[in-house]
Amino acid sequence: MARLLESLGALKKAIASRGWFRDVRLVYQGFGPLGAWMFRELLPVSHIVAEYYGEEVQTYLEEEDGATVFSAEKESGVRHNDSTLFNRYYYPDRGEAIAASLNRLSGRVCFVPFATTPGLEEFLFRHGSRYHLLQNSTIVQNYFDYKARLAWSAKEIGIPIPPDSLVTLFGALDYPRLADAFESGFVIQVPLSQAGGGTHFAFSPDDFGRIVEENRAALGPLFDKTQVKVTPFLPGPSLNCTGCVVNGAVALSPPDIQIVGDPHFVETPGQYIGSDFARNDFEPEHRRRILEITARIGAWMGARGYRGNFGVDFLSTVDGNNRVKDIFVSEVNARLVGESQYMADWQAMAGSVPLTFFHLAEWMNLDEITPAEIAAYNASLPPIEGSALLLYTREKGTFRAAGGISSGIYRFDGDRLVRLRDGFLLSQTRSADEFVITNGIPWDGLVLGHPRYGDYNVFLCYLLTRESIVQPGNWRLVNDRWRRRADLVYAALGLVPCPPRLLPGEKA
Structure with missing residues (x-):
C-alpha cells in the first residue's frame, strides 16, 4: 500500500x-x-x-x-x-x-x-x-477564517504569531498609541476576507484615517464593535503552505513564496498577485519549520471538525542581507486556496500526487489512505517547477480588450510576444523559454469594470512560467525580467476605455 x-x-x-x-x-x-x-x-x-x-x-x-x-x-x-x-x-x-x-x-x-x-x-x-x-459548511469555514481566532489559539497550538499582536475593536483603535507601539507601521485585518481584501496597511495618519473611513462606511453601525487583529508590519516576504486534513492526518505541499501588493502591479498593499514555487531557496530549517507549523494547524483544525484542504499564510523578518530570518503565522484560509488551482498541474509535472487528491479522499471516506502513507508522502515532497503571476487593470475605469490575445503557449523574441501553439497549462510547455497566458483572458465583448462606475484592479489573466519570478534579493517583489514581460503582455491585451452604461435592470 x-x-x-x-x-x-x-x-x-x-x-x-x-x-x-x-x-x-x-x-x-x-x-x-x-x-x-x-x-x-x-x-x-x-x-x-x-x-x-x-x-x-x-x-x-x-x-x-x-x-x-x-x-x-x-x-x-x-x-x-x-x-x-x-x-x-x-x-x-x-x-x-x-x-x-x-x-x-x-x-x-x-x-x-x-x-x-x-x-x-x-x-x-x-x-x-x-x-x-x-x-466544509460556511459556518465551519468562517470559524477558522476568523482572523482573531488563530491569535487567540496560537499558544495552545504552539505556533508563532507576530510579536505584540493584539485583538481589539475597530472603535477602540487609537492611532497615536499604535504608532508608538509599531514604529515601522502596522497592519489591521478585519475578521473575514479573501485575497488580501480585508488587510489594511497603516504607515501614516492619512493611511489610518482612510482605513477607518472606508470600514466605517462598509460596516455602518457595526463598525465600533467589529473585532480586528492588529500586527506590526514585518519587512520580509509573505510565505505560504497548503495542507489537507485527511483520515486523522495532515498531508502537506511544498512551501512557496507569495507576492503580495507589488506596487508595479497593484495599488492595494495586501493584494495577492502571484506565487513562486520555482525559487526553491528556503533554508532547510525554515522549510522544516513551515511544514511543521502547517501540520500543527491542520491537526488543530481537524480536531475541531475541519476536513480537507486549507492554506496557511506566513509573515517574516529579514536579516541584513535581506534573507528570511524569523517566520510567523499570519492567517489560515479554510478552503481550497489560490495555489491549489495550478499547484495540482505542477505536482503532476513532477509525477507527484496532487494535494487535491487528499481532499477527495477525506470527503469520500477512502480509508485506504492511512496516516502512515501520508507521513511517507510528506517526507518525500519533490521540488515544484512553477510560478504564477496575475495581471490586473492598472487604473480605475471600464475597459475592453482589443488586442486579440488568446490563451496559449508563448515565448518572447526580444520584446516581441510570439504565440507558439494552443494550450492553457504549464505542463504543456516544453522548456523554460516557454510560458502560458491563461485563465480568464478577456474575451470578445467582455466589459472589464463596473459599466457605470468603473473599478480598480480588475483581474485579467494568469502568466504561468517554469522560472522564478521574484527578485533574488527581495522576495516581496517581482523581478525585472517578469515585470518587463508582464508589461508587454498587458500592452498586448490592448485595453481601451468603454463608455459608461447601465447594467440590465439598473436605474439611472
Missing part, C-alpha cells in the same frame, strides 16, 4: 482498478472555471459554476472536455470586483437551470466548491439528498 502514493501514475492505476470515483459526477464551483482542472488528473469534471469566463474555458473545458459551464460573466458580459454579487445572487437567479442540467446525470452529483457559499448551501438544501457537498 505504501506504493499507492509514490507517484501519480501509481495512484491513477489504483483509482481505475478500485473504482473510487466511478459513479461520481463532479461539480466545481469557483471564481474561475479553470480552477476545476485541479481535480481533472483524478476524475472528469462534469459541471462548473463560476463567476468568470474566458476564451480558454470555451475551447478547452466546454468543447474539448465536454464540461457544462454556468458563468455569471458569460451571461452578463461584465467582469467587476464585487464577488459578493455572484455569491449572493447566482443560485437564486440560475439555480433551476443548474438543477435541470444536473438532474440529467446518473450517479452521485458531488459539489466541490473553492469555498462554500450561502447561495450554494441554500441550493443544496432545496434540491434534496442526491447532491453531495465535498467541502
